[in-house]
Amino acid sequence: MTARWGAPAPDGVRHLLRADHHPARAVACPHCGAHAHAPCTTISGRRRLPDPPHPSRITAWARATAVCPTCQVAPGTECHNGGWALPGGAVHPARQTEAEVTA
Ligand SMILES: [Zn+2]
Ligand SMILES: [Zn+2]
Numbered sequence: 001m002t003a004r005w006g007a008p009a010p011d012g013v014r015h016l017l018r019a020d021h022h023p024a025r026a027v028a029c030p031h032c033g034a035h036a037h038a039p040c041t042t043i044s045g046r047r048r049l050p051d052p053p054h055p056s057r058i059t060a061w062a063r064a065t066a067v068c069p070t071c072q073v074a075p076g077t078e079c080h081n082g083g084w085a086l087p088g089g090a091v092h093p094a095r096q097t098e099a100e101v102t103a
Helices: 055-065 093-102
Strands: none
Touching (some): 055 093
């Protein structure tokens, strides 16, 4: 074997949680219209809001990134209850938790 390590072994690699902003910023906010990676603002767009983002943004982020442990849908698919989408694009609470623990 002549293989050499070109890079350090991925020993206990952890997700880098950027403490300066919430992971839900990866998606656009359906509530205030903030673009992906931009902070939430007031509805008028005049004032930036501190994290956490609007709850509906966190919901949208969970829907876009996490599998739902409750209804078993894939990322990007709406949660459903017996085949009916949850009202208002909501997700099951377990899905939001799933997104947060895997962020
Ligand atoms: Zn927002
Ligand atoms: Zn679900």
